[in-house]
Amino acid sequence: MADIIALDHINVTFKTGKDTTVKAVQDVSLHVEKGDVYGVVGYSGAGKSTLVRTINLLQPPTSGRVEINGTVLFDGDQQVVSNKELQEKRRKIGMIFQHFNLLDETTVIENVTFALKHSDLDEEAALKKAQNLLDLVGLGDKAQSYPVQLSGGEKQRVAIARALANDPDILISDEATSALDPQTTNQILDLLKDLNEKLAVTIVLITHEMEAVKRVANKIAVMEHGVVIEQGSLREIYLRPQQELTRQFVGGSLAAMDTLKAYDLEHLSDEERLYQLVFSSKNVSESVIQALYKEVGVDVSMLYGNVEVLGNEPVGTLFVIIKGTTEQHAASVTYLKDQGIEVTEIDEGGIWHD
Ligand SMILES: Nc1ncnc2c1ncn2[C@@H]1O[C@H](COP(=O)(O)OP(=O)(O)OP(=O)(O)O)[C@@H](O)[C@H]1O
Numbered sequence: 001m002a003d004i005i006a007l008d009h010i011n012v013t014f015k016t017g018k019d020t021t022v023k024a025v026q027d028v029s030l031h032v033e034k035g036d037v038y039g040v041v042g043y044s045g046a047g048k049s050t051l052v053r054t055i056n057l058l059q060p061p062t063s064g065r066v067e068i069n070g071t072v073l074f075d076g077d078q079q080v081v082s083n084k085e086l087q088e089k090r091r092k093i094g095m096i097f098q099h100f101n102l103l104d105e106t107t108v109i110e111n112v113t114f115a116l117k118h119s120d121l122d123e124e125a126a127l128k129k130a131q132n133l134l135d136l137v138g139l140g141d142k143a144q145s146y147p148v149q150l151s152g153g154e155k156q157r158v159a160i161a162r163a164l165a166n167d168p169d170i171l172i173s174d175e176a177t178s179a180l181d182p183q184t185t186n187q188i189l190d191l192l193k194d195l196n197e198k199l200a201v202t203i204v205l206i207t208h209e210m211e212a213v214k215r216v217a218n219k220i221a222v223m224e225h226g227v228v229i230e231q232g233s234l235r236e237i238y239l240r241p242q243q244e245l246t247r248q249f250v251g252g253s254l255a256a257m258d259t260l261k262a263y264d265l266e267h268l269s270d271e272e273r274l275y276q277l278v279f280s281s282k283n284v285s286e287s288v289i290q291a292l293y294k295e296v297g298v299d300v301s302m303l304y305g306n307v308e309v310l311g312n313e314p315v316g317t318l319f320v321i322i323k324g325t326t327e328q329h330a331a332s333v334t335y336l337k338d339q340g341i342e343v344t345e346i347d348e349g350g351i352w353h354d
Contacts, residue, residue: 003067004169004202005032005055010064012050012226024050025061026226032219034169037196037203039213039234041249042223048206051223052172055204056093057086068093069169091118094163094201098175100155102147108158109134109143115165133161137191153184160191164199171195173205177212189215210249214238214310222246238278238308238315247344250278250317263303268321273329274303277318278342288339289320296331298324319346 012025024047032038040048053059054066057073066074068089073081081089102111112130113123121129134140137157147155156176163171173192177185193216196203207213213220214234221231222245229243241247268274279288289300304319322332336343 002034002070003031004034004036004069005030005038005204006065006067007031007051007054008065008067010051010054010066011062012047012054012059013062023226025054028064028223028226028228030221030228030231032202032204034202035196035200036219037193037205037217039217039220040204040206040223041208041210041213041220042245043208046223047226048223049174050226052174052204052206055170055172056090056095087118091166092168092170094166094168094171096156096159096163096171096173096176098178100147100152100159102155102158102162104147106146107143108139108145108147108150111147111158112162112165115162119166130161130165133164134158136164136195137161151184152180153187156180156184156188157191160188160195164195164201167199168201171201171203173203173207175206175208178207178209185209185212186215192216214308218311222249234310235280235313235315238310241278241342247276269323271325272321272323274319274321274346275333276342276344276346277316277320277336278344279316279318280313280340288336288341291339292322292332292335295335296324296328298322298328298332 007028007030010025010028014022014024016022028051040052042048050059054061055068057066057079060079061074063077064074065072071081071089073079073086073089079086103114106114109127109130112133113126116126116129119126131140131143134143137160139154139157139161142150142154147158150158177188180188189212192203195201205213205217217234219232220234220237221228222243223229224245230237230246237246238250241250289302292298292300301321302318303321305316307314307316322329324332333343
């Protein structure tokens with residue numbers, strides 16, 4: 001599949017004072033293929049919004065190259081398309097935001113038709129299209145309502161309908177579910193996934209919530225301090241997180257964190273060590289624990305277990321204490337890795353370490 005978004009060596013530096021700057025994005029390259037749901041994950045201030053805003057040059061890079069759907073928009077330190085061409089390109093990139101950004105004084109359907117004001121459609125055709133889009137997002141009966149009469153989830157649906165008005169190739173979601181409750185969040189995420197499949201719209205999803213990415217994304221990039229520290233397929237990153245922060249996100253369900261924080265590692269005897277095991281559906285946990293006892297002769301006790309569904313595939317995480325000699329620990333790790341299980345030993349500088 002061809003890249004629909006190719007960001008190469010993007011830098012964004014803000015001047016914050018006479019002699020001070022913030023390097024919000026540093027040498028980031030990100031390639032998104034047509035049809036991807038690409039999650040950009042990181043804590044607040046990591047540079048996610050700034051990076052993603054370079055896609056449509058709402059935030060021009062300080063340097064780098066931006067190519068969208070085969071057209072280079074920016075190269076080196078300058079825009080290389082005319083402003084008119086950029087406006088046209090921007091219409092093919094829809095955006096939704098945390099706070100919906102709806103026009104409160106106008107009805108739901110007017111909010112959607114507003115986005116069509118530069119299109120060739122006459123008023124009747126624009127209204128028809130807007131109504132179809134509202135039907136598509138499940139709000140067909142709210143066309144004449146005002147935003148204030150809608151719930152947060154409904155407002156976000158209006159924003160999605162509006163973002164789709166010009167048949168975009170790309171939809172950027174900037175923390176679009178962050179203000180919503182968990183159930184509504186899931187409904188909006190499922191809607192995005194559905195639109196990705198039905199309309200073949202490529203989605204870039206910025207979030208600080210791994211749960212959101214896990215539900216819908218097929219690829220992710222993890223950002224920290226303006227740098228992409230890890231990127232790849234969701235499955236690969238979940239199963240083999242290389243970076244500390246990624247492991248925090250991946251193993252970061254609150255229950256796991258709390259369990260592990262509550263567990264005082266000082267209680268471990270010299271023979272005991274704590275491990276995180278990440279396994280896919282092909283290597284089921286129970287048999288692995290039994291096999292460890294049989295094959296290596298170690299005792300294994302389970303502290304925390306969790307199975308998550310990534311896309312359609314179940315992926316499990318276990319936190320276990322293995323008790324044995326140094327040789328048995330080495331043999332256990334080798335055995336587990338041979339089974340295709342990701343093994344991380346957790347010590348005082350462990351994966352949940354703040
Ligand atoms: N216009 C600006 N001027 C100066 N600094 C900025 C500007 N925009 C962003 N920054 C800084 O750049 C860094 C990255 O911000 P950015 O909003 O991209 O992060 P983020 O990961 O999207 O976080 P959040 O979700 O909180 O917005 C932060 O340190 C922020 O303060």
